[in-house]
Amino acid sequence: MKRKEVTEVFNEAELAQLVSQAEQAFASAVTGDQLRAARIAHLGESSPVSLANRAIATLPKASRKEVGQAIGATRFAITTALSAREPIVAEWDLQARIRDERVDMTLPVTLHPQGALHPVTALIHELGDIFTAMGWEVADGPEAEADWLNFDALNFTPDHPARFLSDTFFLDPPEDKRILRTHTSPVQMRTLLTRDLPVYVVVPGKVYRSDEYDATHLPVFHQLEGLAVDKGLGMADLKGTLDHMARALFGANARTRLRPHFFPFTEPSGEIDLACFVCEGQSVGNPARPCRTCRSEGWIEWGGCGVVNPRVLAAAGIDTEVYSGFAFGMGIDRTVMFKNGAQDMRDFAEGDTRFSRLLVGVAR
Numbered sequence: 001m002k003r004k005e006v007t008e009v010f011n012e013a014e015l016a017q018l019v020s021q022a023e024q025a026f027a028s029a030v031t032g033d034q035l036r037a038a039r040i041a042h043l044g045e046s047s048p049v050s051l052a053n054r055a056i057a058t059l060p061k062a063s064r065k066e067v068g069q070a071i072g073a074t075r076f077a078i079t080t081a082l083s084a085r086e087p088i089v090a091e092w093d094l095q096a097r098i099r100d101e102r103v104d105m106t107l108p109v110t111l112h113p114q115g116a117l118h119p120v121t122a123l124i125h126e127l128g129d130i131f132t133a134m135g136w137e138v139a140d141g142p143e144a145e146a147d148w149l150n151f152d153a154l155n156f157t158p159d160h161p162a163r164f165l166s167d168t169f170f171l172d173p174p175e176d177k178r179i180l181r182t183h184t185s186p187v188q189m190r191t192l193l194t195r196d197l198p199v200y201v202v203v204p205g206k207v208y209r210s211d212e213y214d215a216t217h218l219p220v221f222h223q224l225e226g227l228a229v230d231k232g233l234g235m236a237d238l239k240g241t242l243d244h245m246a247r248a249l250f251g252a253n254a255r256t257r258l259r260p261h262f263f264p265f266t267e268p269s270g271e272i273d274l275a276c277f278v279c280e281g282q283s284v285g286n287p288a289r290p291c292r293t294c295r296s297e298g299w300i301e302w303g304g305c306g307v308v309n310p311r312v313l314a315a316a317g318i319d320t321e322v323y324s325g326f327a328f329g330m331g332i333d334r335t336v337m338f339k340n341g342a343q344d345m346r347d348f349a350e351g352d353t354r355f356s357r358l359l360v361g362v363a364r
């Protein structure tokens, strides 16, 4: 660039104009992005001041100093104007961000799904309430149980089929003679050995049998055991207790019946059936109206029961001339199945909260 052009283009008036153009550009920038663009236009590599600055080298030595000072002063004025504007725009940017990123705490939110009580747990709570309301206690016992308490103390003969490998899970080492309890009945003897008479207890808990895992069997399921030992208890007290339990669970119209059966630890023993509360017996002999709940039999098998065999009481050191008792045991999972309409036992073991919510609703 020739000297003439440089001095012509960058005379004082024009340099002053560069400053006022830059000032205007900075003043009209209201966001950080706009201010950055204005800075590039007015101070960047190809801005007029930078180009002029580079052109100084082409001037004759004599005029370089003067022109250089004028351009330097121009650049300083523009830089000063930029620095004055920067904090203002930065503050506006900050305010805009605070406004835009504001969180409205009053907006509705998606709640994390809540857990749900397992239907078996829910029924165990309900059963506990029914019995404690009558003054009974809730007891428990270990799932890994002494062979003696699970069988011998309950008057099972040494060759009773329930003791065999096909039914029972045995624990190592064999000389410890421990098994996974096959029913909650061993807690009967534990209760009699540890509590004072009279005894009124229910025992909910897990039991184990080497069953297949299918729609109607689980190798682990739940039972509710009941045991009452007092002066003068008999079959009528048993029947009254079971009827009360049935009505508390299934409504005022619930009915039960006892069928003779055999258990080594009760004498006499019975099986308790529940009158089908779905078809109320109307499906019996009526193919036009089949009932899934009772399989059109009118009655649902619910559990076992009986008057406590005096041998069991005697084994616990109880005077059988003075005391007598009754006992019962039923499947809790089975009860959930016909009370709440569960179809497949495997759902009980899957741990899917959708199953629990469907049957008992969200956890309280």
Ligand code: DAH
Binding pocket: 182, 183, 184, 185, 225, 226, 263, 265, 266, 303, 304, 305, 306, 326, 327, 328, 329, 330
């Ligand atoms: N323990 C028995 C079973 O698992 C059920 C049972 C029957 C329990 C009669 C009792 C009873 O307390 O008296 O099949």
